[in-house]
Amino acid sequence: MPELPETQTIAALLNKNLKGRKIVTVQVSKDYRALPSTEIFIKAVTGKEIKSVRRVAKNILIELENGNHILFHLAMTGRLLLWNDKIGNERWVKVILHLDNGVKLTFSDMRVFGKAAVLSPKQTQELEARYGPEPLDKKTTHQQLVDRLKTKRTNIKNALLDQEIISGIGNIYATDALFLAKINPFTKTSEITLENANRLLDSIRSVLKESIKLGGSTLNDKMYVDPFGKEGKYQEHFKIYSKEKCPVCGSKVSFIKISGRGTYFCPSCQPLNKQ
Template sequence: MPELPEVYTITKDLKKYATGHVIKDIWIEPKYHIKSGNNKFIKLVLGKKILDVNRIAKNIILELESNIYIRIHLGMSGRILLRNRNEIKDRWTRCILLLKNTKNSYIELRFIDTRKFGRIEVLNKNNIEKLRNKYGIEPTGRNINYNEIYKKIHKKDTSIKTVLLDQKIIAGLGNIYATDALFLSGIHPNTSAKKLSVSEIEKIILCAGNVLKEAIKNKGSTLKDKAYVNIFGKEGRYQKHFKIYEQRTCPKCSKDTKVLRISGRRSWYCPHCQILK
């Protein structure tokens, strides 16, 4: 599933390569439903220029003229690809925006979504603010108020791993980076969130921030399923730097790792370096 580093990479590339383009045509796969309605989407988006591309948590936001926004969420296995106009259509393409730049050359922004867990929709400024308010802090952000996060986490009667995946508390962390962040902070993934101190929570968030920054530097992670690639179809590299995720031995103590299933997701940990309190 694309997490913050993957969405960050896509957003940054789209900002560079799609900003300033005008949406000249729209194709939607027959029977595919755009959340806000296919006709409304076409009516509001067609002919508009892309002014900027930004990110809200794991949502990619294309800002268009007249306070119109396109929100794209990749869901489980969505992709965005920039392709030349005459390139063969990628399998599972749900929507294509034909973009024209100032030099009158065309490219296609293709939204591909195998399992249809992703989402594409048109929003206004008000919707964007509401969307922004749905998400918690980002571990890579500045001026994080750890006492405030502690108060939120302390109320949760669940494991810290589950809390880290809750986008309303901490935005952008998915299974891979939450697993690695807990390993670096030496906290067992099944530790009750209630039992953690402010300084332990601070440590986890700092480690999460470091893991995310390293993953961003490596342009995300591409797993064996090859689900994630950047807008040019290139794989990420963080999978070569996983700390404990998918590792058989612990990189700190060289002992065997273990795997737990928490909230339906596999969670690797080292029973020697991450003792359950």
């Protein structure tokens, strides 16, 4: 968390609210290190106008007037919030951008697995090149997905979380997409057929689009909220994630950890095809 729909929701709202604004001052908490260094970060960002905000995989990229980008990666517990007036009761604030209209953007991170960095145009290109195809890009095909899956010897659940294979998918949406596509999470990547990949890409697109419409997922920890503090609603529409009974056939849902990530699947709707 946050995955593609949450990051997309944040990027869209930041773009709408920050585009054309100038960053007047920057504060970085003394216990935090922005990259490449806090000093360089502050110098590179102060006084710059924001051209746009967009998402690449699970990164938020804020484009500045000189072509540099501010990158925020939220990892597990990162949060970006906009404040019209005073900064409210937000803990673990690491970076504050003060804008020319009095609005403030705070980046907070409880467990500090996230990242705040300034990137040159070249570094931004290199970042984008590291990621696999974007699932919502119309140019992404199931043939591409199958080809990339074949390069990794693992199961399909692990493969979907691999950002080099496909961008932006995390545990929740991988779990729900596999359920919709009726694919067992333990299926080997080498056994995913073109027909499977076609169904899987459709399912991935379907869950991601639905979640974006609903503003993403907010779990019980309330860690994810949009920049105005609003919770997402996809958690009320999970397909199989966190469920005990299969909503399609009523079977007991299996819960198992794959690479430490809780995975839900229905053994009768998603049988493992033994070959």
